[in-house]
Amino acid sequence: MSIRLEHLNYIYSPGTAYEKHALxxxxxxxxxxEFVGIIGHTGSGKSTLxxxxxxxxxxxxGKIYYNEEDIxxxxxxxxxxxxxxxxxxxxxxxxxxxxxVMTDVCFGPKNQGLSDEECKERxxxxxxxxxxxxxxxxxxxxxxxxGQKRRAAIAGVLAMKPKVLVLDEPTAGLDPKxxxxxxxxxxxxxxxxxxxxxxxxxxxxxxxRFADRIIVxxxxxxxxxxxxxxxFAHFKELEKVGLAAPQVTYIMHxxxxxxxxxxxxxxxxxxxxxxxxxxxETRK
Amino acid sequence: MIRDxxxxxxxxxxxxxxxLDPRVKLVSTLLYLISLFLFRSIPGYMVAxxxxxxxxxASRVPFKHIVKGLKPIIMLLMITVIFNLFLTKxxxxxxxxxxxxxxxxxxxxxxxxxxxxxxxxxGSSLMTFTTTPNELTDGIEKLLYPLNxxxxxxxxxxxxxxxxxxxxPILLEETDKIMKAQIARGADLESGNMIQxxxxxxxxxxxxxxxxxxxxxxxxxxxxxxxxxGGEGRTKMKPLHYRTSDKIAYIVVIVYVILVFVVxxxxxxxxxxx
Amino acid sequence: MNMIQTExxxxxxxxxxxxxxxxxxxxxxxxVDIDVxxxxxxAILGHNGSGKSTLxxxxxxxxxxxxxTMWVDGRNTKDxxxxxxxxxxxxxxxxxxxxxxxxxxxxxxxxxxxxxxGVPTDEIWQRVEESLKAVGMISYRxxxxxxxxxGQKQRVAIAxxxxMEPKCIVLDEPTAMLDPAxxxxxxxxxxxxxxxxxxTVILIxxxxxxxxxxxxxxxxxxxxxxxxxxxxxxxxxxxxxxGYRLDVPQAALLADELRKRGLSVPEGILRKExxxxxxxxxx
Numbered sequence: 008m009s010i011r012l013e014h015l016n017y018i019y020s021p022g023t024a025y026e027k028h029a030l031x032x033x034x035x036x037x038x039x040x041e042f043v044g045i046i047g048h049t050g051s052g053k054s055t056l057x058x059x060x061x062x063x064x065x066x067x068x069g070k071i072y073y074n075e076e077d078i079x080x081x082x083x084x085x086x087x088x089x090x091x092x093x094x095x096x097x098x099x100x101x102x103x104x105x106x107x108v109m110t111d112v113c114f115g116p117k118n119q120g121l122s123d124e125e126c127k128e129r130x131x132x133x134x135x136x137x138x139x140x141x142x143x144x145x146x147x148x149x150x151x152x153x154g155q156k157r158r159a160a161i162a163g164v165l166a167m168k169p170k171v172l173v174l175d176e177p178t179a180g181l182d183p184k185x186x187x188x189x190x191x192x193x194x195x196x197x198x199x200x201x202x203x204x205x206x207x208x209x210x211x212x213x214x215x216r217f218a219d220r221i222i223v224x225x226x227x228x229x230x231x232x233x234x235x236x237x238x239f240a241h242f243k244e245l246e247k248v249g250l251a252a253p254q255v256t257y258i259m260h261x262x263x264x265x266x267x268x269x270x271x272x273x274x275x276x277x278x279x280x281x282x283x284x285x286x287x288e289t290r291k
Numbered sequence: 292m293i294r295d296x297x298x299x300x301x302x303x304x305x306x307x308x309x310x311l312d313p314r315v316k317l318v319s320t321l322l323y324l325i326s327l328f329l330f331r332s333i334p335g336y337m338v339a340x341x342x343x344x345x346x347x348x349a350s351r352v353p354f355k356h357i358v359k360g361l362k363p364i365i366m367l368l369m370i371t372v373i374f375n376l377f378l379t380k381x382x383x384x385x386x387x388x389x390x391x392x393x394x395x396x397x398x399x400x401x402x403x404x405x406x407x408x409x410x411x412x413x414g415s416s417l418m419t420f421t422t423t424p425n426e427l428t429d430g431i432e433k434l435l436y437p438l439n440x441x442x443x444x445x446x447x448x449x450x451x452x453x454x455x456x457x458x459x460p461i462l463l464e465e466t467d468k469i470m471k472a473q474i475a476r477g478a479d480l481e482s483g484n485m486i487q488x489x490x491x492x493x494x495x496x497x498x499x500x501x502x503x504x505x506x507x508x509x510x511x512x513x514x515x516x517x518x519x520x521g522g523e524g525r526t527k528m529k530p531l532h533y534r535t536s537d538k539i540a541y542i543v544v545i546v547y548v549i550l551v552f553v554v555x556x557x558x559x560x561x562x563x564x565x
Numbered sequence: 566m567n568m569i570q571t572e573x574x575x576x577x578x579x580x581x582x583x584x585x586x587x588x589x590x591x592x593x594x595x596x597v598d599i600d601v602x603x604x605x606x607x608a609i610l611g612h613n614g615s616g617k618s619t620l621x622x623x624x625x626x627x628x629x630x631x632x633x634t635m636w637v638d639g640r641n642t643k644d645x646x647x648x649x650x651x652x653x654x655x656x657x658x659x660x661x662x663x664x665x666x667x668x669x670x671x672x673x674x675x676x677x678x679x680x681x682x683g684v685p686t687d688e689i690w691q692r693v694e695e696s697l698k699a700v701g702m703i704s705y706r707x708x709x710x711x712x713x714x715x716g717q718k719q720r721v722a723i724a725x726x727x728x729m730e731p732k733c734i735v736l737d738e739p740t741a742m743l744d745p746a747x748x749x750x751x752x753x754x755x756x757x758x759x760x761x762x763x764x765t766v767i768l769i770x771x772x773x774x775x776x777x778x779x780x781x782x783x784x785x786x787x788x789x790x791x792x793x794x795x796x797x798x799x800x801x802x803x804x805x806x807x808g809y810r811l812d813v814p815q816a817a818l819l820a821d822e823l824r825k826r827g828l829s830v831p832e833g834i835l836r837k838e839x840x841x842x843x844x845x846x847x848x
Binding site: 090149 | 465468469471472473474475476477478479493494497498501502
Binding site for chain 2: 622625627649652653656657659661663664665666667668669670672673676677678679680681682683684685686689690693707708709711725726729
């Protein structure tokens, strides 16, 4: 279930004063089962990019292959693609509308044409996967707290059993524990199922913790596409485009500058602590 | 997509029209709209067209931008044309097939109505293109101020209008987002008959209402926090004073109305049935 | 007199059933005592639903205490006579940048507050110009707020408050909906305001990095103030903070991890420079 983008271009409102080349010659391959992080400042094209993946936006030129099939070819089943590539928008709780959580989560599977029992089964499974407690299933989605709403909304996409899960800043506006909980749940999902996960985030720390690979977008172009350690080694270039490496990366660089021979390519707090201890130990 | 709706959106530019007192623009727009119904003849339309063209020129709003604003009313326009075309029975029959009959009068009315409607929309959107909602509110408030005496809440109504205008683009963007989110969940918004289509709007309308209420709530709080307490005791950042240019504008509009009335009624130029 | 002071502040929401009759109350704030001196930078931390926003709304008299008292600049917020003075002395910036901008042109929005206060026209213009300069948005004065970035919108919102010349600005999660660049913008603006105008700032946030410079931090949980102290004191209690669904800045977290691995890192490390200095002097 790989996704491949070839020479993808997207021009926004062509021929008007608002014309904007939002994506420029994007070439990417996302193999099945990978956990990919996408970072970029606001307006870098990352949101536009992910909306191409399930056909919500049609590219101005270029091709997208899902599972080696051209999604723009005539007769391609777009609806099928949308159930295979689940897209969780920013603030997904704003799309909740049904009278109770259960019915809302069933909306996706119902649109897929499944029977009521199947829908319910799928919904139950999805709700369990996002860690929402059973007492909330019959409540109105509007009665839930912010974090719970967000989970319910994510379950609404998971219930469609997508092979690829794309999340646009799933932790925006949550408190620190809420952020960690959601991310850990997603990481758990990724491990449990063989789902491909594409996570768009502003938090370098979060991306560093979970992603196998990072795609950095800048002005509609792919700036970097590599494993986290290698991407964050370019922290100076990242800063120039309004991004940054995780704080620990800076600490490690500072330590090295001050003569402590640490390995600078660590990206998480645990790794950093281990690395510092290792160096201090060799000193003794 | 839905974001292309330009009616009511202020278009920032530096033109004579932008600088005019909003009251002038409001009154003139009203006069222009009325003037469109004062005549039914080609010379009249010529004067109205020339005037409109001159105003568009003076507004420095690109013509393309104005035309784009017409898109959402195309349906309304078509319906008007079709109704007038087939339902007006007046004069010679020009075309007849099965139950469809077009008469001279029908064609005339349809064309006149279509032109009127387009001019009407362009005329009023020119006002909103060149006037910020705040100015508009101030203008309406000041024009209607006498109504306060008979307990019409003029300030409140004006404030509501201005807020509505500010939130149109935000809510349109929101609609776009919600639509995309529901399509991503497999919602089918296009196919089906009328009832099915109406039903498929629920997943969009419910979140939209919820969001509109949330925004209204937030905004009310933000306004109160900034000491908003109705119109009483409020001063104005941009108080309205008529300047020479405003007076000239009034004269121009009045001259136009007289001209269009006279020319439209008394200049005997006819082409075919028009 | 303190800029803001509360005494045993309690706030209860009424819970209603579907017919609208009261079926009980829920306490959002419980016996809170805080005091903020003029010119201070105070941070309030707490998870979603901890009561911190409810507390903030009291400072502007959008909510009034069910029991206990809140004074803003010596004025009791319960006194209806003082309502507008309270709101003028404690300006408020909210979370959602779109939902607090009333004007359709930047300068008109900034003028909204002074208009409400009945400030004469000439002075409104002066204040608008000054406030827009103070937040660095003067070149956008004729722009539509819809075309601005999130960070810019929040700066306009701040200018709108500054134009009312408050003694104190309460920012209720002003950065929650912004990207890192926008967050930086807003924080820099706030910092500059503190330096130039000496306003008292109360910042409510989820981001621990933003409050390192605070004079004092209050941590809220279930309507109570559960921790208070300087950033150094607060952020050295990593486990306790995590228990309240919060976090610590990464440098403090790394210091804590090193401590767990047996290194005797001193308490109270907040900035990366401090940690680097300590580690380097080890040899």
